[in-house]
Amino acid sequence: MESTHTVTQPAKRGRPGYDQETVLQIAVEAFNEHGYDATSMGKLADRLGISKSAIYHHVPSKEDLLRLALDEALIPLESMIDEVNKHEGSAEERLEFFLRSTVRILIAKRAYVTLLLRLRGNTELERTALQRRREMDRQLSELVLLAQQDGQIRQDLEPRSTARLLFGMINSVVDWYRLDGPIDAVTLENHAITLLFDGLHPKH
Amino acid sequence: MESTHTVTQPAKRGRPGYDQETVLQIAVEAFNEHGYDATSMGKLADRLGISKSAIYHHVPSKEDLLRLALDEALIPLESMIDEVNKHEGSAEERLEFFLRSTVRILIAKRAYVTLLLRLRGNTELERTALQRRREMDRQLSELVLLAQQDGQIRQDLEPRSTARLLFGMINSVVDWYRLDGPIDAVTLENHAITLLFDGLHPKH
DNA sequence: CCTACCGATCGGTAGG
DNA sequence: CCTACCGATCGGTAGG
Numbered sequence: 445m446e447s448t449h450t451v452t453q454p455a456k457r458g459r460p461g462y463d464q465e466t467v468l469q470i471a472v473e474a475f476n477e478h479g480y481d482a483t484s485m486g487k488l489a490d491r492l493g494i495s496k497s498a499i500y501h502h503v504p505s506k507e508d509l510l511r512l513a514l515d516e517a518l519i520p521l522e523s524m525i526d527e528v529n530k531h532e533g534s535a536e537e538r539l540e541f542f543l544r545s546t547v548r549i550l551i552a553k554r555a556y557v558t559l560l561l562r563l564r565g566n567t568e569l570e571r572t573a574l575q576r577r578r579e580m581d582r583q584l585s586e587l588v589l590l591a592q593q594d595g596q597i598r599q600d601l602e603p604r605s606t607a608r609l610l611f612g613m614i615n616s617v618v619d620w621y622r623l624d625g626p627i628d629a630v631t632l633e634n635h636a637i638t639l640l641f642d643g644l645h646p647k648h
Numbered sequence: 649m650e651s652t653h654t655v656t657q658p659a660k661r662g663r664p665g666y667d668q669e670t671v672l673q674i675a676v677e678a679f680n681e682h683g684y685d686a687t688s689m690g691k692l693a694d695r696l697g698i699s700k701s702a703i704y705h706h707v708p709s710k711e712d713l714l715r716l717a718l719d720e721a722l723i724p725l726e727s728m729i730d731e732v733n734k735h736e737g738s739a740e741e742r743l744e745f746f747l748r749s750t751v752r753i754l755i756a757k758r759a760y761v762t763l764l765l766r767l768r769g770n771t772e773l774e775r776t777a778l779q780r781r782r783e784m785d786r787q788l789s790e791l792v793l794l795a796q797q798d799g800q801i802r803q804d805l806e807p808r809s810t811a812r813l814l815f816g817m818i819n820s821v822v823d824w825y826r827l828d829g830p831i832d833a834v835t836l837e838n839h840a841i842t843l844l845f846d847g848l849h850p851k852h
Numbered sequence: 853c854c855t856a857c858c859g860a861t862c863g864g865t866a867g868g
Numbered sequence: 869c870c871t872a873c874c875g876a877t878c879g880g881t882a883g884g
Contacts, residue, residue, distance in 0.1 A: 461856050477768060481686035485879055497881070498857045506879065562766065564681055597848040601839055605831050609843055612820020613813050620812045627809055635805055639813055643847030644743075644801040689867055702869045710867070865878070
């Protein structure tokens with residue numbers, strides 16, 4: 445008899461083992477612990493509990509692991525920016541939406557974003573990813589400029605370095621935020637937004 | 649005849665070559681480009697234009713290069729914190745002094761701080777350096793708490809994650825600030841301090 | 853005939 | 869500061 449749910453629940457033939465997603469996830473953890481270059485396929489195989497060659501069943505090369513991992517971070521971030529650009533609100537509202545969304549994606553895709561933020565640009569693949577990051581910097585600094593022109597945020601700060609500083613604070617979250625820590629994701633998001641928009645000084 | 653200025657200007661005997669400081673400086677540039685683990689002593693030798701073994705004339709091991717480099721960042725930062733702790737002013741003044749000094753040291757010791765900020769804690773040396781970093785986080789969060797208790801800064805933000813976010817913004821400077829860029833060091837320092845204390849919103 | 857994986861080994865390069 | 873090496877490990881592929 446033919447099963448009608450083979451598409452969503454494929455019949456498992458052959459050996460049960462890893463799927464690509466899990467291999468990728470474990471690979472990225474290893475890359476973040478030891479660095480991409482310093483993580484050999486042998487060490488990664490040990491971590492997976494399979495042979496080195498077996499990894500090549502799931503992914504054609506080490507570089508493809510990196511490419512897949514970076515897309516896990518870049519695609520959600522770029523989709524979010526598309527959303528921001530379609531958004532109808534004021535520049536300040538869009539700026540806040542951009543920053544809040546970034547915090548959320550950082551937390552949801554922590555390991556992948558960590559990898560992205562530590563790229564050095566020594567291969568073509570890394571340089572392409574860094575260029576996509578720079579495009580996001582540009583989008584953010586443009587939003588800062590627009591909000592300044594609308595008088596919604598202070599105008600005495602240069603937009604490009606402001607964008608860098610905003611990203612600097614928010615991106616640092618991947619280095620220290622833990623889901624099981626004392627502060628939940630929503631509180632952290634509000635905390636960062638308050639600090640960025642209103643600063644340390646109390647309201648007067 | 650004995651020279652009286654051998655201490656400040658030692659007579660150069662033997663082959664002219666690198667001093668340890670220059671080897672260290674070039675090594676750190678290489679570490680930052682490719683990662684410490686991924687930078688082989690062979691590649692480093694090529695960069696220096698000397699043989700691999702010749703490096704071992706200047707420094708006993710690869711790990712010693714890392715130790716020396718990390719101290720170039722850690723020692724100035726720790727001295728600065730000692731100064732802050734001796735300072736007589738209010739908690740808010742000391743907090744501002746701490747943050748301003750950190751920006752200055754980051755710019756002055758950019759390459760060394762970059763190396764420090766990218767540590768992963770996979771060796772005892774790295775874990776020790778990370779512990780010294782965490783002690784600085786603790787000192788900063790204590791200053792935040794004191795300034796909150798004095799009512800000089802807003803009290804609705806948790807001090808530890810506030811300290812992380814402050815450091816996050818400031819530390820990002822090593823990733824993008826260039827001395828030959830469009831913004832000078834003093835302007836950047838004031839820019840960051842304004843953003844942290846007063847936020848993006850205009851004064852009302 | 854499939855997926856998932858193995859033991860062994862390729863030519864080169866690592867830190868010391 | 870060099871040449872000549874060491875034990876080990878690198879990313880990737882073979883046949884089964």
